[in-house]
Amino acid sequence: MQELTLTEKWDKTFPKSKKVSHSKVTFQNRFGITLAADLYKPKNMPKLSDKKAALPAIAVCGPFGAVKEQASGLYAQTLAERGFIAMAFDPSFTGESGGTPRYMASPDINTEDFLAAVDYLSTRDFVDSERIGIVGICGWGGLALSAAALDTRIKATVTSTMYDMSRVNANGYFDAENSEAARYEKKKALAAQRTEDFLNGSYVLGGGVADPVPEGAPFFVKDYYDYYKTKRGYHERSLNSNGGWNVIGCMSYMNFPILKYIGEIRSAVLMIHGDMAHSCYFTRDAYGDIMRSGKFTENKELMIIPGVVHTDLYDGGGKNAIPFDRIVGFFEKSLR
DSSP states (O other), X not given: OOOOOOOOSOOXXXXXXXXXXEEEEEEEOTTSOEEEEEEEEXXXXXXTTSTTOOEEEEEEEOSTTOOTTSHHHHXXXXXXXXXXXXXXXXXXXXXXXXXXXXXXXXHHHHHHHHHHHHHHHHTOTTEEEEEEEEEEETHHHHHHHHHHHHOTTEEEEEEESOOOHHHHHHHOGGGTTOSHHHHHHHHHHHHHHHHHHHHHTSOOBOOOOOSSOOTXXXXXXXXXXXXXXXXXXXXXXXXXXXXXXXXXXXXXXXXXXXXXXXXXXXSEEXXXXXXXXXXXXXXXXXHHHHHHTOSSOTTEEEEEETTXXXXXXXXXXXXXXXXXXXXXXXXXXXXX
16 A cells, blocks of 8 residues: 555644544555545543444545645544544545555545445444445545445435536536537547647646636636635645646546436435525435435435535535534444
8 A cells, every 4th residue: 555644743634623533544455555644533532342333434525626624524523523433535646545656536536435434434433334425525425426426325315515527527617518519629638738748758737626716707706816815725635726627537427427327326325505506406406306206206306405505514604504414414323
């Protein structure tokens, strides 16, 4: 397993809780990439000699282009405060995790990252392997659904302010580029970039959060800036806080529909979104697809929160927007 350089200092964008213990862990996915994670445990955990010592566990990841020191860590620490083992991890090629070249993405590898997190949690003696759930934030919401459709060990899934990365890469925002001609032009540009990158022996970065915000930019551009580029959420290892992905980093998402089989998810799913978020259509449509499938719908839940924008569900947005009581109640019910 690759040796990773992990910081031991508390460099999160949220304060450290006195109610949990925190440690760094590593594990490997099936592509041989070593992933770095923050593991949070309740300080009042029962002793392992107790028959009820093993606790339910939650793996958390997202937003897409963020690191575990941002939103996913906040979710994980809060869930640990509420009695769960919780782990926030950096995906392949990003943050403190391994994988080269850096700043790449893949529908296959990113789904596998969630499955590898379940591998790790399910083999810990302090985890009840029959009670494992996952949380996916933003683009990792869609990947959480992809993982849940594939891995029957996942007994409950929460998506928060979800993006369908396949749809947005293939169709553009709000499906404004949803045509063969538009996709062809995008593929031509990406193919030309690949040739240039190969000749230069390096990858050009692009797709980071706009800084400064262009005049007349839509609200969601400002929304991202307000989180990633300010004290509120900036982190030195976050792609979105800095230069972004490689220009060709998300290319393969155009061709691989990660939500194709979500109607076959038998385990419980809770999908959360703000009604003022530009991205709300991803959650509404995915939930609609699940319900129209007519199968396994009795344990599927949708929560649309009034007055909440996309990044409010990253850190609460200064108005406690993240419905942790609902999330905890869902996991308590689904992981009994």
